[in-house]
Amino acid sequence: MSRxxxxxxxxxxxxxxAVTNVFSKLGINIVDTDIASRAVVEPGQPAxxxxxxxxxxxxxxxxxxxxxxxxxxLVFSNPDERKWLEELTHPLINDYIQRALESASSPYVIxxxxxxxETDQYLMCNRVLVVDVPExxxxxxxxxxxxxxxxxxxxxxxxxxxRKDRLSRADDIINNDQGLDHLATAVERLHLDYLKLSEKxx
Numbered sequence: 001m002s003r004x005x006x007x008x009x010x011x012x013x014x015x016x017x018a019v020t021n022v023f024s025k026l027g028i029n030i031v032d033t034d035i036a037s038r039a040v041v042e043p044g045q046p047a048x049x050x051x052x053x054x055x056x057x058x059x060x061x062x063x064x065x066x067x068x069x070x071x072x073x074l075v076f077s078n079p080d081e082r083k084w085l086e087e088l089t090h091p092l093i094n095d096y097i098q099r100a101l102e103s104a105s106s107p108y109v110i111x112x113x114x115x116x117x118e119t120d121q122y123l124m125c126n127r128v129l130v131v132d133v134p135e136x137x138x139x140x141x142x143x144x145x146x147x148x149x150x151x152x153x154x155x156x157x158x159x160x161x162x163r164k165d166r167l168s169r170a171d172d173i174i175n176n177d178q179g180l181d182h183l184a185t186a187v188e189r190l191h192l193d194y195l196k197l198s199e200k201x202x
Contacts, residue, residue, distance in 0.1 A: 004108035004198040005101060005124055009116035010131035011163060012156050013141035015176040015183070019131050020112050022187040029104040031097055033113035033121065040092040041066050047088055054084065076155045090119055097124065108198040117161045117169065126197070129190065130170035133177050135163060 008023075010016050020030050041048045043064045051071065052060050059070045075082040101109055101124065116122045133141075135157065142153045160166075167173060172193075174186045 002201055004126050004201050006110050007116050007122055007125035007128040008110055008112040011138050011160055013138035014131045014133045016112050016131050020110055022184050023110050026191050029106040029109045031100040031111045036093045036096040108194050127171040129172040130166055131174050131176050
């Protein structure tokens with residue numbers, strides 16, 4: 001792909017959405033794996049029926065959609081179930097992402113994924129930007145945002161690449177523990193760098 005692809009990742013609660021919102025305001029297309037993961041399990045999609053058959057009625061909402069909280073609880077308490085779900089959905093998600101990257105129209109495109117390294121989605125990227133905060137901040141933000149208990153949040157964190165490894169593999173890092181103004185300034189600085197890099201690919 002000739003267009004520059006910047007991967008944005010970070011642990012749960014690190015502020016990836018806040019970062020990509022700034023990029024979006026700067027006119028950059030965002031491809032979000034969370035959106036992709038929802039799209040491939042929408043009602044009518046073959047993967048959804050397989051999920052219901054495998055996990056049972058407790059994972060189905062009254063309107064026929066997937067009960068994401070119920071599925072999350074099942075897979076993060078059982079590594080074998082998480083593996084089964086990933087083997088079903090990851091190829092579908094990657095196909096969706098590839099199509100979205102190819103249709104992007106901005107000078108470069110952002111691929112935001114909490115599992116960029118775990119799913120090898122980093123191979124789709126030219127550079128990786130890690131959004132980083134201390135683990136205790138991840139836990140408190142996620143508990144407040146998602147109404148999860150601490151044990152469940154720490155299980156999700158444990159399932160992701162650990163912070164040290166994630167930082168060691170980053171091309172760029174934003175420390176997101178100093179407020180939105182600091183965050184916006186950091187993103188705008190990187191935006192200028194990425195525009196220059198994108199010109200070299202054209």
